[in-house]
Amino acid sequence: MTEARFDVLAIGNAIVDVLAPCDDAFLAEERVDKGAMTLIDTARATELYARMGPAREISGGSAANTCAGLAALGSKAAFIGQVANDQLGEVFAHDIRAAGIHFDVAPREGDPPTARCLILVTPDGQRTMNTFLGASQHLPASAIDANLIASAKVLYLEGYLWDPDDPRAAMKGAIKAARDAGREVAFTLSDAFLLDRHGDDFRALIDGGQIDILFANEVELLGLTGAASFDEGVAMLAPKLPVLVATRSEKGAVAISGGQTASVPAEPVAKVVDTTGAGDSFAAGFLHGHVNGASLAECLTMGAIAAAEVISHYGARPEADLKELVAVRFG
Amino acid sequence: MTEARFDVLAIGNAIVDVLAPCDDAFLAEERVDKGAMTLIDTARATELYARMGPAREISGGSAANTCAGLAALGSKAAFIGQVANDQLGEVFAHDIRAAGIHFDVAPREGDPPTARCLILVTPDGQRTMNTFLGASQHLPASAIDANLIASAKVLYLEGYLWDPDDPRAAMKGAIKAARDAGREVAFTLSDAFLLDRHGDDFRALIDGGQIDILFANEVELLGLTGAASFDEGVAMLAPKLPVLVATRSEKGAVAISGGQTASVPAEPVAKVVDTTGAGDSFAAGFLHGHVNGASLAECLTMGAIAAAEVISHYGARPEADLKELVAVRFG
Numbered sequence: 223m224t225e226a227r228f229d230v231l232a233i234g235n236a237i238v239d240v241l242a243p244c245d246d247a248f249l250a251e252e253r254v255d256k257g258a259m260t261l262i263d264t265a266r267a268t269e270l271y272a273r274m275g276p277a278r279e280i281s282g283g284s285a286a287n288t289c290a291g292l293a294a295l296g297s298k299a300a301f302i303g304q305v306a307n308d309q310l311g312e313v314f315a316h317d318i319r320a321a322g323i324h325f326d327v328a329p330r331e332g333d334p335p336t337a338r339c340l341i342l343v344t345p346d347g348q349r350t351m352n353t354f355l356g357a358s359q360h361l362p363a364s365a366i367d368a369n370l371i372a373s374a375k376v377l378y379l380e381g382y383l384w385d386p387d388d389p390r391a392a393m394k395g396a397i398k399a400a401r402d403a404g405r406e407v408a409f410t411l412s413d414a415f416l417l418d419r420h421g422d423d424f425r426a427l428i429d430g431g432q433i434d435i436l437f438a439n440e441v442e443l444l445g446l447t448g449a450a451s452f453d454e455g456v457a458m459l460a461p462k463l464p465v466l467v468a469t470r471s472e473k474g475a476v477a478i479s480g481g482q483t484a485s486v487p488a489e490p491v492a493k494v495v496d497t498t499g500a501g502d503s504f505a506a507g508f509l510h511g512h513v514n515g516a517s518l519a520e521c522l523t524m525g526a527i528a529a530a531e532v533i534s535h536y537g538a539r540p541e542a543d544l545k546e547l548v549a550v551r552f553g
Numbered sequence: 554m555t556e557a558r559f560d561v562l563a564i565g566n567a568i569v570d571v572l573a574p575c576d577d578a579f580l581a582e583e584r585v586d587k588g589a590m591t592l593i594d595t596a597r598a599t600e601l602y603a604r605m606g607p608a609r610e611i612s613g614g615s616a617a618n619t620c621a622g623l624a625a626l627g628s629k630a631a632f633i634g635q636v637a638n639d640q641l642g643e644v645f646a647h648d649i650r651a652a653g654i655h656f657d658v659a660p661r662e663g664d665p666p667t668a669r670c671l672i673l674v675t676p677d678g679q680r681t682m683n684t685f686l687g688a689s690q691h692l693p694a695s696a697i698d699a700n701l702i703a704s705a706k707v708l709y710l711e712g713y714l715w716d717p718d719d720p721r722a723a724m725k726g727a728i729k730a731a732r733d734a735g736r737e738v739a740f741t742l743s744d745a746f747l748l749d750r751h752g753d754d755f756r757a758l759i760d761g762g763q764i765d766i767l768f769a770n771e772v773e774l775l776g777l778t779g780a781a782s783f784d785e786g787v788a789m790l791a792p793k794l795p796v797l798v799a800t801r802s803e804k805g806a807v808a809i810s811g812g813q814t815a816s817v818p819a820e821p822v823a824k825v826v827d828t829t830g831a832g833d834s835f836a837a838g839f840l841h842g843h844v845n846g847a848s849l850a851e852c853l854t855m856g857a858i859a860a861a862e863v864i865s866h867y868g869a870r871p872e873a874d875l876k877e878l879v880a881v882r883f884g
Contacts, residue, residue, distance in 0.1 A: 242651075243872075276621070276648040278868060279610035290607070309640040309666070317607040320573075335640070537609060541574075 229297040229513040231374035234285025235358040236303030237337040238310045242277035244342045259351040259413045267354040280537035281317035285380040287499045290539040291506025291528050293322045300324035306357035310336035327365050330357045347494030359386030366396045372403035381412030384420040408435035411442040435465040437505050477518045484518035489530035499538025503528040560628040560844040562705035565616025566689040567634030568668040569641045573608035575673045590682040590744045598685040611868035612648035616711040618830045621870040622837025622859050624653045631655035637688035641667035658696050661688045678825035690717030697727045703734035712743030715751040739766035742773040766796040768836050808849045815849035820861035830869025834859040
């Protein structure tokens with residue numbers, strides 16, 4: 223195995239977030255599931271956008287956010303995702319490259335436009351996502367560069383990729399390329415509602431030994447395993463995975479690997495402003511520790527630090543100096 | 554004179570801000586005047602964008618920001634400005650309408666694209682603006698709706714409109730429409746560098762009695778009058794204007810009207826994050842007081858409160874509840 227050029231290569235939907243505050247009554251009127259990710263079509267996107275408040279646009283996309291966190295921590299990251307040749311596509315490509323992340327998927331010509339996620343942020347900081355996948359759903363298998371995958375220590379995939387047909391199909395090839403090259407495959411379940419649509423696929427991947435590192439939050443863990451409690455779910459899943467990382471928002475996180483268990487509390491946050499990207503950033507911190515040979519507990523702490531930073535402000539990518547925040551803790 | 558439908562009708566460049574942090578060394582390398590507004594062409598916009606860091610997009614434009622402040626305070630505002638029929642144009646139009654501001658200028662087809670301002674924010678919170686005017690410079694005289702102007706108590710114009718040819722020409726008609734309808738004309742000098750290009754025009758407007766309310770910061774005041782000190786500049790200008798509002802950043806602001814003088818200190822701010830829109834918000838607060846018959850001192854205080862809010866976060870439009878912030882002070 224040649225030396226890795228990248229620490230992590232992530233594949234995900236290439237999305238620009240459109241974030242606006244709203245109250246809980248607005249979510250009720252719009253009949254959206256608070257805290258969830260709902261796919262929307264062009265008509266619904268137009269209608270919801272017209273009704274939501276003044277917004278700000280910040281590049282997002284779950285795995286892309288994880289790349290931004292990794293880069294901010296000093297890891298070498300690369301990203302594969304599909305934008306259109308339009309202004310939001312330029313914004314996404316600019317932001318990911320400006321963060322120091324390798325990104326060379328050519329923009330797609332014509333309709334549909336670049337993906338956007340209309341994110342409604344309630345006063346409690348909770349984010350509710352309405353995703354118009356646009357060009358992102360047309361990520362072709364040809365964009366899955368096996369050489370690029372082989373050049374990264376870890377291949378990181380977001381569960382959201384299983385919604386659109388082309389990327390879902392392409393992911394099988396990506397996982398095979400990573401395994402053939404002797405690289406690790408990390409996977410995040412992304413959203414509990416995905417389990418209704420793709421739970422069997424995810425369970426087959428895990429049972430088939432295709433996943434080395436699994437990220438799941440509490441609701442996803444229960445949905446995936448059918449367990450009655452967090453602890454039961456962890457006990458069911460852990461034996462099937464080299465590394466299981468289970469997050470519980472303000473209750474902290476647990477990681478299990480090779481019979482060892484570590485846990486951390488959530489980092490204190492002065493005010494939870496916007497939880498968008500919390501899980502993405504947690505994964506970034508954990509993976510940064512992992513590729514640098516940190517202990518399980520250290521990996522979790524890095525995850526918790528990165529998550530706390532990102533929920534302290536609007537937008538799913540780091541604004542503070544993450545490297546410094548981690549250095550302060552680890553000396 | 555019929556009852557006014559709007560408190561303020563503002564005309565300005567319709568711009569989406571692209572904000573990114575940078576250090577002072579970057580400004581030096583890029584040879585931009587720190588704190589100023591520099592006009593840039595397509596080539597320079599492409600080059601500078603490629604070199605600046607990950608950014609966020611938030612609707613801006615000086616007079617449009619003032620409308621957003623006015624609307625947040627509870628005043629009825631309308632805006633005239635030109636966007637293109639593209640994604641950033643949709644963003645601008647959405648944000649201004651979602652703020653409750655009347656805006657019905659049709660987007661312009663074809664090139665150039667919607668205006669954007671590449672804003673570099675240094676650690677001291679100072680903003681340095683690089684403006685690509687795009688479609689905004691093609692605001693046609695036909696967009697200056699005399700009936701709309703007559704329906705607002707105050708016509709508010711930004712000095713920035715004097716840079717592009719079409720809007721500059723259109724402004725004469727706008728001022729005439731307001732004066733013919735017996736409405737007040739408010740004007741902001743916008744940027745000291747504009748005085749090199751349009752100082753004679755601005756002085757002619759003031760000397761000709763076309764301006765009722767003038768907003769100027771200290772540097773603009775000195776540039777306009779040639780005075781050696783702030784006090785001298787105020788003394789020279791005040792007799793020519795029904796209302797003069799002179800701002801001095803952290804040193805507060807002064808207003809003179811009908812021989813009366815009022816002054817306020819700057820509002821305390823926990824941390825100056827981004828000064829973009831400070832002057833725009835100050836004007837919003839002042840004008841909100843003015844159209845509601847507040848005293849000079851009260852108008853200044855509302856301006857100071859609105860300015861303090863906007864410099865406490867990234868972006869030039871209010872995020873906190875300005876109405877509440879003002880209510881707390883005035884009971």
